[in-house]
Amino acid sequence: MNTRRHLLLAAVAAAISFSAYAKDPKEIVIGTSSGPYADQIKLGIKPILEKQGYKIKLVEFNDYIQPNYALAEGSLDANVFQHIIYLTKFSTDHKLALSELVKIPTAPIAIYSKKHKSLNEVKDGTTVALPNDPTNQARALVLLDQLGWIKLREKTDPIKASERDIAANIKKIKLLPLEAAQLPRSLQDADYAFINGNYALASGLKLKDALLTEKISPAYANLVAIRTADKDKQFARDIAAAYRSREFLAVTDKYFPDYAKTDDQLALEKAK
Secondary structure, three states: OHHHHHHHHHHHHHHHHHHHHOOOOOEEEEEEEOOHHHHHHHHHHHHHHHHOOOEEEEEEEOOOOHHHHHHHHOOOOEEEEEEHHHHHHHHHHHOOOEEEEEEOOEOOOEEEOOOOOOHHHOOOOOEEEEEOOHHHHHHHHHHHHHHOOOEEOOOOOOOOOOHHHEEEOOOOOEEEEEOHHHHHHHOOOOOEEEEOHHHHHHOOOOHHHOOEEOOOOHHHOEEEEEEHHHOOOHHHHHHHHHHOOHHHHHHHHHHOOOOEOOHHHHHHHHOO
Protein backbone atom coordinates (compact mmCIF):
# COMPACT_ATOMS: atom_id res chain seq x y z
CA MET A 1 0.00 0.00 0.00
CA ASN A 2 2.80 2.40 0.85
CA THR A 3 4.36 1.89 -2.59
CA ARG A 4 1.02 2.45 -4.36
CA ARG A 5 0.41 5.58 -2.28
CA HIS A 6 3.89 6.88 -3.07
CA LEU A 7 3.34 6.34 -6.78
CA LEU A 8 -0.07 8.00 -6.63
CA LEU A 9 1.32 11.04 -4.83
CA ALA A 10 4.15 11.26 -7.34
CA ALA A 11 1.69 11.16 -10.22
CA VAL A 12 -0.45 13.90 -8.65
CA ALA A 13 2.62 16.04 -8.05
CA ALA A 14 3.70 15.55 -11.64
CA ALA A 15 0.25 16.54 -12.88
CA ILE A 16 0.27 19.68 -10.74
CA SER A 17 3.75 20.53 -11.97
CA PHE A 18 2.70 20.03 -15.58
CA SER A 19 -0.37 22.24 -15.21
CA ALA A 20 1.67 24.93 -13.49
CA TYR A 21 4.11 25.09 -16.37
CA ALA A 22 1.68 24.52 -19.24
CA LYS A 23 1.49 28.08 -20.49
CA ASP A 24 -1.16 29.59 -22.74
CA PRO A 25 0.71 30.41 -25.98
CA LYS A 26 -1.19 33.71 -26.18
CA GLU A 27 -0.13 34.76 -22.66
CA ILE A 28 2.82 37.14 -22.36
CA VAL A 29 4.42 37.59 -18.93
CA ILE A 30 6.33 40.86 -18.67
CA GLY A 31 8.54 41.85 -15.76
CA THR A 32 9.19 45.49 -14.93
CA SER A 33 10.01 47.87 -12.11
CA SER A 34 7.14 49.47 -10.23
CA GLY A 35 6.28 52.91 -11.52
CA PRO A 36 6.26 54.53 -14.95
CA TYR A 37 7.47 51.60 -17.07
CA ALA A 38 4.76 49.42 -15.57
CA ASP A 39 2.33 52.26 -16.26
CA GLN A 40 3.45 52.45 -19.90
CA ILE A 41 2.55 48.80 -20.28
CA LYS A 42 -0.78 49.12 -18.45
CA LEU A 43 -1.91 52.27 -20.28
CA GLY A 44 -0.44 51.70 -23.72
CA ILE A 45 1.07 48.32 -24.53
CA LYS A 46 -1.36 45.98 -22.77
CA PRO A 47 -4.48 47.36 -24.55
CA ILE A 48 -2.77 47.13 -27.96
CA LEU A 49 -1.71 43.52 -27.43
CA GLU A 50 -5.06 42.50 -25.91
CA LYS A 51 -6.77 43.64 -29.11
CA GLN A 52 -4.61 41.05 -30.87
CA GLY A 53 -5.84 38.29 -28.56
CA TYR A 54 -2.96 38.23 -26.07
CA LYS A 55 -3.32 37.90 -22.31
CA ILE A 56 -0.82 40.17 -20.57
CA LYS A 57 0.47 39.38 -17.10
CA LEU A 58 2.62 42.01 -15.41
CA VAL A 59 5.13 41.13 -12.67
CA GLU A 60 6.68 44.08 -10.81
CA PHE A 61 10.14 43.93 -9.21
CA ASN A 62 11.86 46.30 -6.79
CA ASP A 63 15.44 45.61 -7.86
CA TYR A 64 17.60 45.43 -10.99
CA ILE A 65 18.82 41.86 -10.44
CA GLN A 66 15.91 39.43 -10.38
CA PRO A 67 14.14 40.51 -13.62
CA ASN A 68 17.00 39.28 -15.82
CA TYR A 69 17.33 35.97 -13.99
CA ALA A 70 13.56 35.46 -14.22
CA LEU A 71 13.66 36.20 -17.94
CA ALA A 72 16.58 33.86 -18.60
CA GLU A 73 14.97 30.96 -16.72
CA GLY A 74 11.65 31.38 -18.52
CA SER A 75 9.44 32.80 -15.76
CA LEU A 76 9.10 35.96 -17.89
CA ASP A 77 8.73 36.40 -21.64
CA ALA A 78 10.16 39.94 -21.59
CA ASN A 79 11.29 42.57 -19.12
CA VAL A 80 11.29 46.35 -19.17
CA PHE A 81 13.56 48.29 -16.80
CA GLN A 82 17.13 48.60 -18.13
CA HIS A 83 19.34 50.14 -20.81
CA ILE A 84 21.68 48.34 -23.20
CA ILE A 85 24.82 49.05 -21.17
CA TYR A 86 23.36 47.36 -18.10
CA LEU A 87 21.83 44.50 -20.12
CA THR A 88 25.09 43.77 -21.94
CA LYS A 89 27.20 43.79 -18.78
CA PHE A 90 24.72 41.73 -16.75
CA SER A 91 24.23 39.17 -19.51
CA THR A 92 27.97 38.84 -20.05
CA ASP A 93 28.85 38.61 -16.35
CA HIS A 94 26.18 35.98 -15.65
CA LYS A 95 26.30 34.17 -19.01
CA LEU A 96 22.65 34.83 -19.89
CA ALA A 97 21.39 34.72 -23.49
CA LEU A 98 19.34 37.95 -23.42
CA SER A 99 18.92 40.58 -26.13
CA GLU A 100 17.41 43.99 -26.77
CA LEU A 101 14.08 43.96 -28.60
CA VAL A 102 13.04 47.62 -28.84
CA LYS A 103 13.76 50.96 -27.15
CA ILE A 104 11.08 52.65 -25.01
CA PRO A 105 10.38 56.23 -23.84
CA THR A 106 12.73 56.84 -20.93
CA ALA A 107 12.62 58.96 -17.80
CA PRO A 108 16.12 60.42 -17.30
CA ILE A 109 18.34 60.11 -14.27
CA ALA A 110 18.45 63.45 -12.44
CA ILE A 111 19.56 65.22 -9.27
CA TYR A 112 16.89 65.94 -6.66
CA SER A 113 16.97 67.56 -3.23
CA LYS A 114 14.56 68.21 -0.39
CA LYS A 115 17.09 70.32 1.51
CA HIS A 116 18.29 72.70 -1.21
CA LYS A 117 16.64 74.72 -3.95
CA SER A 118 19.78 75.05 -6.03
CA LEU A 119 22.97 73.20 -6.90
CA ASN A 120 24.83 76.39 -5.97
CA GLU A 121 24.29 75.57 -2.30
CA VAL A 122 26.94 72.83 -2.41
CA LYS A 123 29.69 73.19 0.21
CA ASP A 124 32.42 71.12 1.83
CA GLY A 125 30.93 67.95 3.30
CA THR A 126 27.78 67.99 1.16
CA THR A 127 26.36 64.46 0.95
CA VAL A 128 25.40 63.10 -2.47
CA ALA A 129 23.58 59.78 -2.85
CA LEU A 130 24.01 57.94 -6.14
CA PRO A 131 23.29 54.48 -7.61
CA ASN A 132 25.61 51.67 -6.56
CA ASP A 133 25.24 49.63 -9.76
CA PRO A 134 28.23 50.31 -12.04
CA THR A 135 26.48 51.63 -15.14
CA ASN A 136 24.16 54.09 -13.41
CA GLN A 137 26.88 55.18 -11.00
CA ALA A 138 29.03 56.05 -14.00
CA ARG A 139 26.27 58.33 -15.31
CA ALA A 140 26.11 60.12 -11.96
CA LEU A 141 29.89 60.57 -11.77
CA VAL A 142 30.01 62.02 -15.27
CA LEU A 143 27.35 64.58 -14.29
CA LEU A 144 29.28 65.44 -11.12
CA ASP A 145 32.35 65.99 -13.28
CA GLN A 146 30.35 68.25 -15.60
CA LEU A 147 29.13 70.22 -12.58
CA GLY A 148 32.72 70.71 -11.42
CA TRP A 149 32.11 68.99 -8.09
CA ILE A 150 34.66 66.30 -8.89
CA LYS A 151 37.28 65.78 -11.58
CA LEU A 152 37.60 62.42 -13.29
CA ARG A 153 40.94 61.15 -14.53
CA GLU A 154 41.83 62.00 -18.11
CA LYS A 155 40.68 59.46 -20.70
CA THR A 156 38.15 57.94 -18.28
CA ASP A 157 35.57 55.94 -20.21
CA PRO A 158 32.27 57.70 -19.31
CA ILE A 159 30.40 54.42 -19.53
CA LYS A 160 32.75 52.69 -17.07
CA ALA A 161 33.57 55.55 -14.68
CA SER A 162 33.80 54.53 -11.03
CA GLU A 163 34.88 56.10 -7.75
CA ARG A 164 38.41 54.87 -8.53
CA ASP A 165 38.47 57.29 -11.47
CA ILE A 166 37.97 60.38 -9.31
CA ALA A 167 41.19 62.38 -9.61
CA ALA A 168 40.03 65.27 -7.41
CA ASN A 169 37.07 65.82 -5.10
CA ILE A 170 36.88 69.56 -5.78
CA LYS A 171 33.85 70.28 -3.57
CA LYS A 172 34.85 67.69 -0.94
CA ILE A 173 31.48 65.98 -1.28
CA LYS A 174 30.65 62.72 0.49
CA LEU A 175 29.37 60.06 -1.91
CA LEU A 176 26.72 57.64 -0.63
CA PRO A 177 26.29 54.68 -3.05
CA LEU A 178 22.89 53.02 -2.60
CA GLU A 179 20.64 50.58 -4.41
CA ALA A 180 18.63 52.51 -6.99
CA ALA A 181 15.29 51.73 -5.33
CA GLN A 182 16.52 53.26 -2.04
CA LEU A 183 17.61 56.60 -3.53
CA PRO A 184 14.27 58.45 -3.16
CA ARG A 185 14.31 57.67 0.58
CA SER A 186 17.86 59.02 0.84
CA LEU A 187 16.50 62.54 0.25
CA GLN A 188 15.51 62.59 3.93
CA ASP A 189 19.18 62.53 4.92
CA ALA A 190 21.39 63.33 1.92
CA ASP A 191 21.77 66.85 0.56
CA TYR A 192 21.37 65.69 -3.04
CA ALA A 193 20.53 62.40 -4.72
CA PHE A 194 20.84 61.05 -8.25
CA ILE A 195 17.63 59.15 -8.84
CA ASN A 196 16.64 57.06 -11.85
CA GLY A 197 13.49 58.43 -13.44
CA ASN A 198 11.33 55.38 -12.81
CA TYR A 199 12.09 55.34 -9.08
CA ALA A 200 11.72 59.12 -8.83
CA LEU A 201 8.22 58.99 -10.32
CA ALA A 202 7.23 55.91 -8.34
CA SER A 203 8.12 57.77 -5.12
CA GLY A 204 5.98 60.80 -6.03
CA LEU A 205 8.73 63.08 -7.34
CA LYS A 206 8.13 65.00 -10.56
CA LEU A 207 10.68 65.08 -13.37
CA LYS A 208 10.28 68.86 -13.64
CA ASP A 209 11.35 69.25 -9.99
CA ALA A 210 14.85 67.93 -10.70
CA LEU A 211 17.72 70.38 -10.18
CA LEU A 212 19.68 68.85 -13.06
CA THR A 213 18.54 66.32 -15.65
CA GLU A 214 20.76 64.11 -17.77
CA LYS A 215 20.41 64.44 -21.52
CA ILE A 216 19.84 60.80 -22.39
CA SER A 217 22.12 59.22 -24.96
CA PRO A 218 20.97 56.17 -26.96
CA ALA A 219 23.17 54.02 -24.73
CA TYR A 220 21.02 54.90 -21.71
CA ALA A 221 17.57 54.72 -23.30
CA ASN A 222 15.60 51.93 -21.65
CA LEU A 223 14.48 48.91 -23.60
CA VAL A 224 12.46 45.72 -23.75
CA ALA A 225 14.69 42.68 -23.21
CA ILE A 226 13.85 39.13 -24.28
CA ARG A 227 15.62 35.79 -24.50
CA THR A 228 17.82 35.81 -27.59
CA ALA A 229 16.15 32.62 -28.83
CA ASP A 230 12.75 34.38 -28.84
CA LYS A 231 13.79 37.46 -30.78
CA ASP A 232 12.08 36.43 -34.03
CA LYS A 233 8.98 34.87 -32.49
CA GLN A 234 5.60 36.40 -33.25
CA PHE A 235 4.91 37.60 -29.71
CA ALA A 236 8.23 39.47 -29.71
CA ARG A 237 7.48 41.12 -33.06
CA ASP A 238 4.06 42.14 -31.74
CA ILE A 239 5.54 43.69 -28.58
CA ALA A 240 8.02 45.68 -30.68
CA ALA A 241 5.28 46.83 -33.05
CA ALA A 242 3.15 48.00 -30.11
CA TYR A 243 5.96 50.21 -28.77
CA ARG A 244 6.55 51.62 -32.27
CA SER A 245 2.87 52.34 -32.96
CA ARG A 246 1.12 55.68 -33.29
CA GLU A 247 -1.34 54.49 -30.66
CA PHE A 248 1.46 54.21 -28.09
CA LEU A 249 2.92 57.54 -29.23
CA ALA A 250 -0.43 59.14 -28.30
CA VAL A 251 -0.25 57.48 -24.87
CA THR A 252 3.31 58.78 -24.42
CA ASP A 253 2.24 62.34 -25.31
CA LYS A 254 -0.70 62.21 -22.89
CA TYR A 255 0.77 60.46 -19.85
CA PHE A 256 4.58 60.69 -20.21
CA PRO A 257 5.26 64.13 -21.73
CA ASP A 258 8.64 64.71 -20.04
CA TYR A 259 10.19 61.45 -21.20
CA ALA A 260 12.89 61.11 -23.85
CA LYS A 261 11.10 59.65 -26.87
CA THR A 262 12.54 56.88 -28.99
CA ASP A 263 13.88 57.34 -32.52
CA ASP A 264 10.84 55.43 -33.78
CA GLN A 265 8.50 57.89 -32.07
CA LEU A 266 10.42 60.92 -33.31
CA ALA A 267 10.19 59.52 -36.84
CA LEU A 268 6.43 59.12 -36.47
CA GLU A 269 6.15 62.75 -35.35
CA LYS A 270 8.08 63.95 -38.40
CA ALA A 271 5.85 61.91 -40.66
CA LYS A 272 2.64 63.54 -39.43
